[in-house]
Amino acid sequence: MRNRNTKIQQELAAITGESHVLTNDDLTAAYLKERRGRFDSETMCVVLPASVEEVSEIVRLCRKRNQPIVPQGGNTGVCGGAVSNAESVIVNLQRLNRIRSVDQTGYTMEVESGCILADLQFAAIDNDLYLPLSLGAEGSCQIGGNLSTNAGGVNVLRYGNTRDLVLGLEVVLPDGNVWNGLNSLRKNNTGYDLKNIFIGAEGTLGIITAAVLKLFPRPVNRSTVMIAIESVPDALELFSRTRKETSDFASSFELMSRVCVESAFRHIPECSDFFPGRVYPWYVLLELGDSTDGGISQQLNERFLERAFEDGIILDAVLAQNENQSMQMWRLREAIVECQNYEGKSIKNDVSVPLSNIAEFIDRTISSAESMIPGVRSFAYGHIGDGNIHFNLSQPENMDGDAFFDQWYAVTDEVHEIADSLGGSFSAEHGIGLLKTRDMTRYKSTVELDIMKSIKSALDPDNIMNPGKVLPSGLCD
Ligand SMILES: Cc1cc2nc3c(=O)[nH]c(=O)nc-3n(C[C@H](O)[C@H](O)[C@H](O)COP(=O)(O)OP(=O)(O)OC[C@H]3O[C@@H](n4cnc5c(N)ncnc54)[C@H](O)[C@@H]3O)c2cc1C
Numbered sequence: 001m002r003n004r005n006t007k008i009q010q011e012l013a014a015i016t017g018e019s020h021v022l023t024n025d026d027l028t029a030a031y032l033k034e035r036r037g038r039f040d041s042e043t044m045c046v047v048l049p050a051s052v053e054e055v056s057e058i059v060r061l062c063r064k065r066n067q068p069i070v071p072q073g074g075n076t077g078v079c080g081g082a083v084s085n086a087e088s089v090i091v092n093l094q095r096l097n098r099i100r101s102v103d104q105t106g107y108t109m110e111v112e113s114g115c116i117l118a119d120l121q122f123a124a125i126d127n128d129l130y131l132p133l134s135l136g137a138e139g140s141c142q143i144g145g146n147l148s149t150n151a152g153g154v155n156v157l158r159y160g161n162t163r164d165l166v167l168g169l170e171v172v173l174p175d176g177n178v179w180n181g182l183n184s185l186r187k188n189n190t191g192y193d194l195k196n197i198f199i200g201a202e203g204t205l206g207i208i209t210a211a212v213l214k215l216f217p218r219p220v221n222r223s224t225v226m227i228a229i230e231s232v233p234d235a236l237e238l239f240s241r242t243r244k245e246t247s248d249f250a251s252s253f254e255l256m257s258r259v260c261v262e263s264a265f266r267h268i269p270e271c272s273d274f275f276p277g278r279v280y281p282w283y284v285l286l287e288l289g290d291s292t293d294g295g296i297s298q299q300l301n302e303r304f305l306e307r308a309f310e311d312g313i314i315l316d317a318v319l320a321q322n323e324n325q326s327m328q329m330w331r332l333r334e335a336i337v338e339c340q341n342y343e344g345k346s347i348k349n350d351v352s353v354p355l356s357n358i359a360e361f362i363d364r365t366i367s368s369a370e371s372m373i374p375g376v377r378s379f380a381y382g383h384i385g386d387g388n389i390h391f392n393l394s395q396p397e398n399m400d401g402d403a404f405f406d407q408w409y410a411v412t413d414e415v416h417e418i419a420d421s422l423g424g425s426f427s428a429e430h431g432i433g434l435l436k437t438r439d440m441t442r443y444k445s446t447v448e449l450d451i452m453k454s455i456k457s458a459l460d461p462d463n464i465m466n467p468g469k470v471l472p473s474g475l476c477d
Pocket of ligand 1 (some may be wrong): 010035070072073074075077078080081082111133136137141142143144145147148149150151152202203204205206208209225252291337429430433466469
């Protein structure tokens, strides 16, 4: 086996140059970190191609040697999709990081898959345009990873998931052939929409090397408001009014429970309370944006808030007076992910349910979790405008962290059951990876699984592309 590995490493080095095939533990460590500490990752080597041609040659070689490949972007995914085993080669796309073109007339940009998301956001702004994809990991995740997980984030409400932001793709298929589907057309009804097979496939069907992304007018006016409310049904009423009374201008509508914001105040020094001395059960962070210079968003927000306050839907509100205050509000929202690290271990969920069932979902999951693990602390927050709740549980103060982690699948099974019974999904935006393959057999019909299996075996008959991810092991062996 050692001889075989050495030979493959040498063959890879002949493609990329020796310095771009990492075998030393010190050098590979960063590519093997797993965010949530749920999976161990190892690798035969990490290879760093710099062009589509190199990716294609690597894949061709691996196919010939029946060598498993794990495509990898910024390694920020939270379901173990980029986790590798000792026999697999990690192909990280970080060196494919060119913005090939920006079209200011067509509102598009063609980018390579290793570009960091935040760099693309800045590049759009430099051209007075806007790339709305935005999420907590944007400083390190790559657009190829976003495409492969069909990432959501905070602006889905107005602009859609990553899938909705893509016009064309370039993909190296599992046989090494390159599919050039880099069209920038808004209308192109010419048979099956192939790009959508690869978006959200988590690297199981090929390696995405480039994409044409949709851009938008830059929202020069943003109006951000922190709102205190009594209950989740009030949040939903507020959401419905927001849509109607602001002409669907809202880009974000984020819900946070008191438990979440209190933890942020406790652990993240720069997070402050916008309602000092007053304790409210729920908070909504709402943002409207427009590209005019007339301040329409701010006016709409002020008028709409006044009416909601008079009608008793909201308890209190602070409208950001400047960019700095808006950023502080967003800092609080983003801190909720981070502050859970200081609360001990946490069991994480990422579910979606139809909007009308969100209140029942939250009530039922909180009471179920508390009866399964007495003393557990429920962090309910999320992109509620999209029906997406991150229902996370922090270990009870008097419980050992490992004993708590042992409850992971029992608790998440229960949460997924409740979501399913309310017409929801067990994975709203984070994907499947390794973490949720067992839920695929539980909640996907045989017909759906058969279609997925047929696509996988048609494109990757030898199952070399990220084996064991998305589809349960055994289904494609
Ligand atoms: C702090 C934080 C906040 C987050 N917030 C959100 C959020 O709001 N919404 C959301 O949806 N997600 C969120 N995520 C998770 C999210 O999925 C990832 O951050 C991001 O989309 C993954 O990109 P990545 O480049 O890190 O991919 P990786 O983690 O490297 O890979 C993810 C998957 O994509 C595959 N892959 C990567 N690149 C390619 C490629 N070029 N071709 C084929 N397959 C590839 C991998 O094999 C793997 O299966 C968050 C994560 C963190 C850490």
